[in-house]
Structure formats: structure tokens, C-alpha cells
Amino acid sequence: MPVDTRRVRGPEVSQSPLLFACKPAAVFSSHGPRADGRQRDQVDVRPVFVRCGLVSQAKGSAYMEAGDTKLMCCVYGPRETERKDDTDMKCGRLTTDMRFAPFSCPERGSWIQGSQDKDFSLMLHESLQPALCLHKYPRSQIEVNVMVLENSGSVLAHAVTCASLALADAGIEMYDLVLGCAIRQDGASYVVDPTYAEENGNGSDSSDNQGRLTLAFLPSLNQVSGLQSDGEMTEESLSAGVRTCIEGCYKIYPVIQQALAKAVRRAAPPPSES
Amino acid sequence: MSPMKLCVPGDKLCSVEDCTPGTGVYLRHGYIYSSLAGYVLKKNEGEELPVISVVRETETQLLPDVGAIVTCKVTSINPRFAKVHILYVGSTPLKDRFRGTIRKEDVRATEKDKVEMYKCFRPGDIVLAKVISLGDVQSNYLLTTAENELGVVVAHSEAGAQMVPNSWCEMQCPLTHGKEFRKVARVQPEYLHA
Amino acid sequence: MAAGFKTADPLEYHRSFLKENCRPDGRELHEFRTTTVNIGSISTADGSALVKLGNTTVICGVKAELANPSVEATGKGFIVPNVDLPPLCSSQFRPGPPGEQAQAASQFMADIIESSEMLQMEDLCIERGKLCWSLYCDLICLDYDGNLLDACALTMLAALKNTRLPKVRVNGETGAPEVDLGKRRGLKIRRHPVAASFCIFDDSVLLVDPAAEEEQLATARLTVVTDEEGRLCGVHKPGGTPLSGERLQELIGRATVRQKEIHRLIDKVIKSIV
Numbered sequence: 001m002p003v004d005t006r007r008v009r010g011p012e013v014s015q016s017p018l019l020f021a022c023k024p025a026a027v028f029s030s031h032g033p034r035a036d037g038r039q040r041d042q043v044d045v046r047p048v049f050v051r052c053g054l055v056s057q058a059k060g061s062a063y064m065e066a067g068d069t070k071l072m073c074c075v076y077g078p079r080e081t082e083r084k085d086d087t088d089m090k091c092g093r094l095t096t097d098m099r100f101a102p103f104s105c106p107e108r109g110s111w112i113q114g115s116q117d118k119d120f121s122l123m124l125h126e127s128l129q130p131a132l133c134l135h136k137y138p139r140s141q142i143e144v145n146v147m148v149l150e151n152s153g154s155v156l157a158h159a160v161t162c163a164s165l166a167l168a169d170a171g172i173e174m175y176d177l178v179l180g181c182a183i184r185q186d187g188a189s190y191v192v193d194p195t196y197a198e199e200n201g202n203g204s205d206s207s208d209n210q211g212r213l214t215l216a217f218l219p220s221l222n223q224v225s226g227l228q229s230d231g232e233m234t235e236e237s238l239s240a241g242v243r244t245c246i247e248g249c250y251k252i253y254p255v256i257q258q259a260l261a262k263a264v265r266r267a268a269p270p271p272s273e274s
Numbered sequence: 275m276s277p278m279k280l281c282v283p284g285d286k287l288c289s290v291e292d293c294t295p296g297t298g299v300y301l302r303h304g305y306i307y308s309s310l311a312g313y314v315l316k317k318n319e320g321e322e323l324p325v326i327s328v329v330r331e332t333e334t335q336l337l338p339d340v341g342a343i344v345t346c347k348v349t350s351i352n353p354r355f356a357k358v359h360i361l362y363v364g365s366t367p368l369k370d371r372f373r374g375t376i377r378k379e380d381v382r383a384t385e386k387d388k389v390e391m392y393k394c395f396r397p398g399d400i401v402l403a404k405v406i407s408l409g410d411v412q413s414n415y416l417l418t419t420a421e422n423e424l425g426v427v428v429a430h431s432e433a434g435a436q437m438v439p440n441s442w443c444e445m446q447c448p449l450t451h452g453k454e455f456r457k458v459a460r461v462q463p464e465y466l467h468a
Numbered sequence: 469m470a471a472g473f474k475t476a477d478p479l480e481y482h483r484s485f486l487k488e489n490c491r492p493d494g495r496e497l498h499e500f501r502t503t504t505v506n507i508g509s510i511s512t513a514d515g516s517a518l519v520k521l522g523n524t525t526v527i528c529g530v531k532a533e534l535a536n537p538s539v540e541a542t543g544k545g546f547i548v549p550n551v552d553l554p555p556l557c558s559s560q561f562r563p564g565p566p567g568e569q570a571q572a573a574s575q576f577m578a579d580i581i582e583s584s585e586m587l588q589m590e591d592l593c594i595e596r597g598k599l600c601w602s603l604y605c606d607l608i609c610l611d612y613d614g615n616l617l618d619a620c621a622l623t624m625l626a627a628l629k630n631t632r633l634p635k636v637r638v639n640g641e642t643g644a645p646e647v648d649l650g651k652r653r654g655l656k657i658r659r660h661p662v663a664a665s666f667c668i669f670d671d672s673v674l675l676v677d678p679a680a681e682e683e684q685l686a687t688a689r690l691t692v693v694t695d696e697e698g699r700l701c702g703v704h705k706p707g708g709t710p711l712s713g714e715r716l717q718e719l720i721g722r723a724t725v726r727q728k729e730i731h732r733l734i735d736k737v738i739k740s741i742v
């Protein structure tokens with residue numbers, strides 16, 4: 001195994017105390033009310049808290065909380081592309097990087113970026129790119145960095161929302177905001193904006209129609225910019241899931257609009273009309 | 275007067291029949307939409323339709339564009355060209371630095387073949403220049419100083435003092451009274467402190 | 469065009485302020501930036517803290533895992549501090565493995581823990597030679613505006629003060645650990661080491677708590693770590709202008725005052741939680 005010489009090293013092996021817990025943690029049940037009191041089979045998203053412009057060094061930034069899921073996004077650029085061969089004379093480049101803090105999940109994660117982080121970064125890229133007016137930024141790059149501070153489920157969906165907020169805060173020209181929403185299908189029933197336990201639990205008795213869906217949506221243009229699904233779902237529940245997610249996106253839309261308006265107002269009073 | 279309207283990217287502002295699109299907006303299916311989070315500004319200009327724009331507190335991120343006047347700092351020179359960092363576009367500071375090149379033939383308008391780069395710029399000089407091309411994939415922004423108003427605005431002598439311009443091609447050190455050659459711009463060097 | 473002066477000639481810009489005995493951000497030369505501490509906001513960590521020192525923001529999550537004690541020290545546990553400077557916190561950092569500054573900061577945190585004896589490693593031992601705790605203190609800078617070391621040291625201290633470890637006992641028959649996640653107790657923090665950083669401008673002027681730009685233009689930097697009894701736990705001076713003995717004494721004096729202020733602040737925050 002390669003040794004990480006750039007970090008302070010601990011013992012060679014260590015294990016999470018969760019593995020030795022006397023009482024197993026509460027399992028995800030597929031019936032009855034959800035652990036946090038939300039409704040099953042309804043577009044019951046967690047209330048979100050968003051704030052723009054917290055990071056002094058970034059061009060634009062946003063912090064977002066949905067339940068216990070906490071994440072932060074910073075936008076840098078447009079600036080010169082790093083490598084010459086990446087330069088596009090007609091169009092700007094978007095780069096995305098999404099990481100999980102090692103303490104963000106129940107079990108400690110590694111500092112080294114895993115394949116999941118890379119998949120998420122790619123999904124984020126695909127979801128955001130259609131919304132940006134990249135042709136306005138020839139030969140430059142726009143960097144989007146997301147840090148997940150606490151993972152309590154539906155991280156990718158919230159990362160999309162948070163990133164589009166940070167981009168708007170940075171004053172990058174966009175066709176529309178991008179909002180994200182996720183659902184977890186469990187047999188005939190589903191939960192919207194699942195928590196970590198709901199996302200990862202294998203709850204129901206039947207193994208049919210089990211899956212997860214994350215959707216990125218442009219609310220004003222009414223277009224879907226990103227869709228990721230895993231598991232096995234019937235065609236009907238998938239298309240119903242897409243509709244449910246779109247509804248979920250519209251639920252958080254006013255909060256996002258208000259947060260942005262607040263950021264604009266705080267940055268400067270309205271210019272004189274002349 | 276009603277408070278000014280705020281908008282976010284994607285907000286539908288009006289039909290193209292009511293306004294002409296300005297900055298910070300885009301056109302789609304006959305309607306004007308906002309592409310920025312900011313204030314909606316309508317400007318009436320004569321008989322024509324008012325121009326609708328979305329404005330923010332700071333100028334939205336400007337990229338050096340052809341024809342723009344930029345302020346830059348010389349980083350290195352050689353007999354053929356000078357390399358610079360662009361610090362400002364117009365009066366807007368850039369958060370990230372962009373690199374540019376001033377070629378020997380773009381230093382001044384006359385006697386181009388007699389230009390000696392070392393007699394025009396030194397590393398560390400602050401130069402006012404104009405963008406003539408975005409360059410290609412391999413090169414940087416191409417800049418020119420071939421106008422009277424363009425050229426060196428702030429330079430330090432070998433003794434480290436800020437020099438005073440004597441003519442369009444010479445500056446003098448206030449400490450040692452030594453003279454150095456520069457392609458001087460016709461602006462007061464004090465403008466940076468004002 | 470005061471702003472023009474700032475980008476074109478930052479050194480002269482700073483000098484013009486220092487002549488008037490003040491700094492570009494309005495502080496006096498010996499003044500620290502507003503410091504705020506927030507603890508326990510990350511529920512997936514066993515202990516956490518978020519510290520803001522002016523704009524500079526650092527978050528620390530402590531994750532405890534079970535490990536075997538090392539052969540050399542059978543009665544001791546581990547503390548593994550690591551500092552990360554992600555591209556999110558400033559445009560000067562690139563993605564990838566930790567750079568020199570992050571490595572140096574990680575090592576400095578490890579040195580503080582060791583030399584200050586803030587925790588006794590024996591306290592982390594569960595059963596001699598068999599089982600011990602390994603505390604991973606993962607520090608992430610979220611906004612880099614200078615004086616990383618002070619912010620990191622404070623965040624780590626606050627997070628460790630906030631850490632509560634679950635109760636563990638080793639099953640006599642099977643030898644396997646049994647963890648009761650419901651019962652938790654805090655760590656015994658024996659000392660409160662606090663760092664205070666200074667920088668020297670133009671080989672003569674002394675500034676306290678340098679912001680990012682001041683740090684960059686300074687001719688020397690110095691960090692002094694002291695505990696509540698005024699004992700010196702560490703001095704870090706990476707090159708630069710030489711410093712006289714008297715000057716150093718003066719700075720150590722200033723650092724002990726800072727220690728008292730910060731110690732009070734932490735106590736206040738801890739009390740407000742309980």
C-alpha cells in the first residue's frame with residue numbers, strides 16, 4: 001500500500017466504533033412515518049437554509065443546510081486556463097470539484113478523493129454546464145468547488161442547488177438557476193429528499209422497484225439538465241419520480257430566490273435611475 | 275418611486291416588443307430573460323424602445339476584450355516583446371490576473387523598426403495599453419501602446435524612487451536625477467494616487 | 469483611484485497605512501481580528517468546532533476510531549491532526565495532495581499536541597496493549613485570509629474540548645470491544661495551548677495577526693504558542709528578518725495575554741452549550 005508521506009499518519013489500522021455498537025442503529029423502515037417526522041409518498045422536502053457570499057476570497061460562494069446536510073460552494077474565475085491546450089477561444093470552460101470532509105459521514109472518510117467524489121463532480125459538471133452562458137467567457141475557466149461538511153443524505157441534489165447559487169453570487173451569466181432534488185423509491189412507496197439512513201438502508205421486504213433518483217432542473221426554463229438514477233425501478237415509478245423531483249425543486253425555488261435577492265441588496269443599494 | 279426590482283438568473287423580464295435587450299440579459303422565444311442576479315434597469319433613449327439591463331454592485335466580471343483599455347504590470351522583457359499581467363480593465367480591477375504581450379511592433383505608432391524594447395519598458399512598470407486581439411490558443415492577449423495616451427504611467431528608477439516623466443520617451447529619477455528611457459504615456463503619473 | 473494603488477503597488481499601499489499606525493482593514497498594529505468559536509455543529513463527528521478569525525475560517529471534526537496501541541507505547545492512544553487547504557478556500561491553492569504549507573501546518577499541530585501535553589495519551593488507552601482510541605482531527609480551511617496557524621490551533625483545541633467518546637469495554641470472553649454509543653464522556657483537556665502569530669514588515673514594523681496580504685508582503689513571520697501557566701509550548705519562525713531577544717520576549721508576553729483571552733472565550737462557548 002502506498003504510504004501517504006504528506007500527512008500526519010496514525011495507526012496502520014483503525015476501525016469505526018459503529019462496527020462494535022451493542023445496539024444496532026435504527027434501521028430504515030419502509031412503513032409508517034419517517035424518522036424525522038416527514039411524510040412518506042409526498043413532496044416533503046426538508047427546510048433549507050441558504051446564505052450567499054460568506055467566503056471572502058472567492059468570487060462567489062454559498063452555504064446551504066438541508067436538515068443536517070451541510071455544504072459549501074465557492075466559485076473562482078473566470079480566469080486564465082491553467083493549461084494551454086485546454087484553452088477554447090470561443091467558449092469558457094467549467095471545472096467542478098466536489099469533496100467530502102473526512103468527518104462528514106458516519107464512518108470516517110479518507111483524505112484521498114474516492115471514485116464517488118469523482119462521479120459526483122462529473123454529475124455536478126453535467127448539471128450546471130447547460131445553465132451557463134459560457135460563450136461569454138472565451139479562453140477562460142470558471143471553477144466550482146463544493147465541500148460537503150456533513151452528509152445527511154441527498155448530497156448531490158443539494159450540491160447542484162448550492163453551486164448554482166454560488167455561480168449567481170459570483171455574477172457569472174446564466175440562463176437559469178439550477179435546482180436539485182432527490183428521491184428514494186422503495187417498492188410502491190417513496191421518500192423525497194432522503195436522509196443518509198433512508199438513502200442507504202435496504203428497507204423493504206421486496207427487492208423490486210428499489211432505486212434512487214437525483215434530478216437537476218432549470219425552474220424558469222422548465223428543463224431538466226441532469227438526471228442520475230441507480231437501482232432498479234419500473235418505468236412508471238421512474239417517470240413519476242421525475243415529476244415528484246420537479247415538484248420538490250419548485251418548493252425550494254422561492255427560498256433560493258430570496259437568498260440571492262438578499263445577497264444583491266446587501267452588496268449594494270440600488271443604482272440611481274438615470 | 276417604487277423600490278428597484280431585483281431579479282435572479284432565469285427571470286422573465288418582458289417581451290422584445292417592449293424593450294431592447296442590454297447587458298445581463300438574454301433573448302429566448304421573443305422574451306427577454308435575466309442572466310444575472312441584480313437590479314433591473316430600464317433606460318429610455320429618445321424615441322426608440324427603452325433598453326433593459328440587469329446590473330450588479332460591481333461591474334460583472336469583465337474579460338479583457340478587443341479595444342478595451344487595460345492597466346498592466348510588466349513582468350519580463352526581451353528584445354521582441356514584453357510580457358505583462360493585466361490588472362485592470364477600464365477602471366475595474368480583475369480578481370484574477372490575465373497575461374498579455376506587447377510586441378515590439380506595437381509599442382509606438384512611428385519608427386516601428388527602430389524600437390528597442392529595453393528603452394521602452396522595464397519589469398515592474400505600470401503600463402496603460404489597449405487590447406488589439408485575444409491572441410490564439412498558444413499566445414496571450416495582444417496589447418498595444420501605439421497611442422500618445424498609452425504607455426508607462428508609473429516607473430521606478432534604479433535607485434527605487436518613482437520617476438517623473440520628462441518627455442514622451444524619457445523619465446527622471448527625483449533622487450539621483452538620472453534619466454531613463456521609457457515609452458511614456460501622456461497622463462499625469464499622480465492619477466494613481468488621486 | 470485608491471483601489472488602483474492597492475493592486476498596482478501593494479507594498480507601498482501597506483506602507484502608507486503603517487505610517488499612520490493603522491492597517492488597511494482598519495485595525496491597529498497590535499490588534500487581533502474578531503474571533504468567534506462555534507462548537508458541536510457537525511453531528512457526524514465526535515467533536516467539532518468552527519472558528520472565524522476575521523475572514524479566516526477553519527472547521528475541525530474529530531472522529532474517534534478504535535485501534536491497537538503501538539508496540540513501543542502499549543499504554544497510549546493516538547491523535548492524528550491533519551490540515552487541508554482545499555482550492556475552495558483561496559485561489560492560491562490547487563487541487564491534489566497537500567502542499568508545503570498544509571504539511572507544515574499539520575506537523576505544527578502535531579507538535580503543539582505533543583509539547584503542550586494538552587491531552588495525556590494514556591487517557592486514550594482502553595486496554596493496555598490491546599485497544600486504544602485514535603482521534604483523527606481533520607482541519608479544513610474554508611476561507612483563507614492569513615494566520616492559518618492561530619486559527620487551526622484554536623479550532624483543534626475547541627473541537628477536542630467538544631469531543632465526547634462513547635463508552636467501550638472489552639468483552640472478557642471473546643476479546644471483542646463492545647461500544648455503547650448512547651453513553652459518552654468528554655476528554656480531559658489538561659492544558660490549553662493557544663497560538664499567537666506576528667509578522668514583521670519592512671524588517672522593522674511589527675504586526676499582530678496578519679491577514680493574507682500582510683503575510684505575503686512581510687519580511688518575517690513568527691508564531692508563539694503558550695499555555696495557561698505561561699509556559700512556552702512552541703515557537704515557529706520560518707526564516708526571514710532576524711529578531712532580537714528583547715523583541716521575542718515582548719511577543720511572548722503578548723502571546724500569554726492572547727492565551728488568556730482565548731481561554732476565556734472557549735470557556736464561555738462551552739458553557740453556553742451545556
